[in-house]
Structures are given as C-alpha cells and as structure tokens.
Amino acid sequence: MRAVGLKRYLPIEHEESFLDVELEKPKPVGRDLLVKVMAVSVNPVDTKQRAPKDDVEEEPRVLGWDASGIVEAVGEDCIDFRVGDEVYYAGSITRSGSYSEYQLVDERIVGQKPRTLDFAKAAALPLTTITAWEGLFERLAIDPAQREQNKDKHLLIIGGAGGVGSIAIQLAKWAGLKVTATASREETSTWVRKLGADAVVNHHHSLEEQLSEEVDYIFCLSNTDQHWDAMATIIKPQGKICSIVENKDPLDLNVLKSKSATFVWEFMFTRAMYETSDMRKQQELLNQVSHLIEEGHLQTTLTETLHPIEAKTIKQAHQMVESGSMIGKVVVDGF
CATH class of the missing domain: 3.90.180.10 (Medium-chain alcohol dehydrogenases, catalytic domain)
Structure with a gap:
C-alpha cells in the first residue's frame, strides 16, 4: 500500500x-x-x-x-x-x-x-473534538445537560481560533455557557465570533485588564507557561483550569491554593x-x-x-x- x-x-x-x-x-x-x-x-x-x-x-x-x-x-x-x-x-x-x-x-x-x-x-x-469534549465535560466537569444552570457560568478559552478552540467554542455554547475566547488578529477574532464566542480578548495583552470579571472555567490551548499567572488571577475561587499544552518551566500550584482552584491536564491519547x-x-x-x-x-x-x-x-x-x-x-x- x-x-x-x-x-x-x-x-x-x-x-x-x-x-x-x-x-x-x-x-x-x-x-x-x-x-x-x-x-x-x-x-x-x-x-x-x-x-x-x-x-x-x-x-x-x-x-x-x-x-x-x-x-x-x-x-x-x-x-x-x-x-x-x-x-x-x-x-x-x-x-x-x-x-x-x-x-x-x-x-x-x-x-x-x-x-x-x-x-x-x-x-x-476527531482529535480536536475528543480533546475539546474531554477537556470541557470530563476534566472541567461541565455538565452539558445542565444548560440553564450553565448560562450563569463563564468560560475563557485561551487560543480560540485553532483546531481545538474552534470546536470547544461550539461545544461550550451548545452546553449553554458564556464564552470568552482569545484571538490576536482581525481574521481570528471574526472566526471565533462566527463560531459563537460572546466576547474576544487578545492573548498578547493582559488578560486581567481585558476581562471585567473572574471566570468559572479556563481552557488553556496555548502556552501554559505564559498564561499561568494570569489564569491564577482571573479564575474564580473553586474554579477549574484545564490545559493541553505542556509546561517548560515548573508550575507554581501554590498560587491556586487560597482559591481551592483545580488544575487538570487533558491528553486525548490517554x-x-x-x-x-x-x-x-x-x-x-x-x-x-x-x-x-x-x-x-x-x-x-x-x-x-x-x-x-x-x-x-x-x-x-x-x-x-x-x-x-x-x-x-x-x-x-x-x-
């Protein structure tokens, strides 16, 4: 063959x-x-x-x-x-x-x-869909059947225009969540809005300054090291963070302790x-x-x-x- x-x-x-x-x-x-x-x-x-x-x-x-x-x-x-x-x-x-x-x-x-x-x-x-589904509904433990309750929940997707982000936005909106996605170019911002994102922020600038509130969930699809401190700041107490991007430097989990926040990996090949x-x-x-x-x-x-x-x-x-x-x-x- x-x-x-x-x-x-x-x-x-x-x-x-x-x-x-x-x-x-x-x-x-x-x-x-x-x-x-x-x-x-x-x-x-x-x-x-x-x-x-x-x-x-x-x-x-x-x-x-x-x-x-x-x-x-x-x-x-x-x-x-x-x-x-x-x-x-x-x-x-x-x-x-x-x-x-x-x-x-x-x-x-x-x-x-x-x-x-x-x-x-x-x-x-397949690969991006499995990653997005497992990340949202298994690792972050969002229940897609609870659409009414999910309307009060806010999800930040870091790296919204790539393969996983493009399907994660759609799945999150199907599950009823408010979705903010990051994008840094006009064409990527247009793309994520087309897929259903309620708001767009630029991941090349301070996420803390661009977001008006803390978020319940964060799905990190781009550069965990770069965004770690920002994620710790903007996650709500008892919120959940999931990443698919391996870190190069040690992650300080202590920054999540006072908030009793969860951090979990998603790897669809597991x-x-x-x-x-x-x-x-x-x-x-x-x-x-x-x-x-x-x-x-x-x-x-x-x-x-x-x-x-x-x-x-x-x-x-x-x-x-x-x-x-x-x-x-x-x-x-x-x-």
Whole structure:
C-alpha cells in the first residue's frame, strides 16, 4: 500500500522530511478495524512527533492522528462496525498513523462519520473534538445537560481560533455557557465570533485588564507557561483550569491554593495509550458529535484542503500548522 513516512527527523523544509513509500497492507485481528483512509488532518501533535532529533527509523514511520475512511475489514472480536461503514477517528499515538492507504485502529476509539459531511470535512474533527469534549465535560466537569444552570457560568478559552478552540467554542455554547475566547488578529477574532464566542480578548495583552470579571472555567490551548499567572488571577475561587499544552518551566500550584482552584491536564491519547477500562467513551462521544452535526448544532472546522495524500502535500500541511497562524484545520484528502 502507498504511505507517507519518515526515516529521519528533519526540518520540514528538508527534501527527505517525508517520503513516499510502499508498505505491506496490514490485517485486522481482535477489535481492530482495517480502514481505507480517504482523508487525513494535520495537528500540532504531528509536527511535534516529526520535530528534528537524532533518532533514525529502520523502517519508515507513518505519522498522522486524524482520519476518515471506509471500513475494509474487521477483526474477529469486533462488534460495533461492519465492512463498508464510513468512520472517523484519531487513532493511537503508539501505533502506525493515518498517512497511509490503510490503517489499523481499535474500534473502541472510532465513531460513525457524520452523514452530512464529506470525508475531508469529517477528518478535520476527531482529535480536536475528543480533546475539546474531554477537556470541557470530563476534566472541567461541565455538565452539558445542565444548560440553564450553565448560562450563569463563564468560560475563557485561551487560543480560540485553532483546531481545538474552534470546536470547544461550539461545544461550550451548545452546553449553554458564556464564552470568552482569545484571538490576536482581525481574521481570528471574526472566526471565533462566527463560531459563537460572546466576547474576544487578545492573548498578547493582559488578560486581567481585558476581562471585567473572574471566570468559572479556563481552557488553556496555548502556552501554559505564559498564561499561568494570569489564569491564577482571573479564575474564580473553586474554579477549574484545564490545559493541553505542556509546561517548560515548573508550575507554581501554590498560587491556586487560597482559591481551592483545580488544575487538570487533558491528553486525548490517554485512553488508547493505556487501554483504559473506559476507552469506549471516545467512540460514544464521536457518535454523539455526529448526531450534533447532523442536527445542525455543530459545524466542521475545516478551512484548508490539499490533494492528494503524498509527501509533498503532507509537508505543505505541516508547514501551515508550524506557522502558528492556522485558523481552523487543514486536511489532505485522496491518494
């Protein structure tokens, strides 16, 4: 099968940062699905995994953790999917990725693709949707069923125009919250307002000075170190902070003590990486999101589409993500 892989970890501009390769088509066993990949999305985790280092792979390594496609075959223990089903998923960081014609993925982290979306629009969603859903409704413990009570709750999303922020704004508004999102450019401010943000502040300026009140929840999607002190100041007593961005410097948790405030990490690969007992929750949430999209409550966050899936276009997509100026998501579709 055709795939896009790497053997060395090189700057994206290097001619061998990605290679077009031929690999053996895998066979599903157990609860694995063999999916014929129709479209893939590129996320910051892809660029971090490819970041330059001295490691050399004996066999080409295939990256990619967002895909949509068609079930080609199923393992003997599969119970949720059949051959021909259209699916979308984010896969596991411990397994071979989605930059390939066919991919194996555990059915417990796979959802039924929204019927109203094509493969490219669907591929833009899984990783960011799982991250946003888990961050809001599990780590921050916001109950989306309590929409009336949530109207009195205020959420700050730091980094609102990126992939996770773009879906988090929509999910938070569906759950009834007041949402303030950060954006620093006119086009990103317009984008987050279009998605439903009630207010916009600039994360390059003092958040404390721009916000008129403390907030109940903070979802940090950009530079935890930079915003740590500000978050500690603007979180309400007994409020909750969740971040998806690893810190470089030690975080002083003492600044949260007097407020009895909560800080928690969100890493959407945790369930698949450790095969947790509740791993199937990712399938369930992806299926629920499919229904929300089909009912018009949510929209895809796709903003750029490249074609076809090959080393050249994967390189281009990585360059776009690494630029730090992406709005929404970039997808590469079709072999």
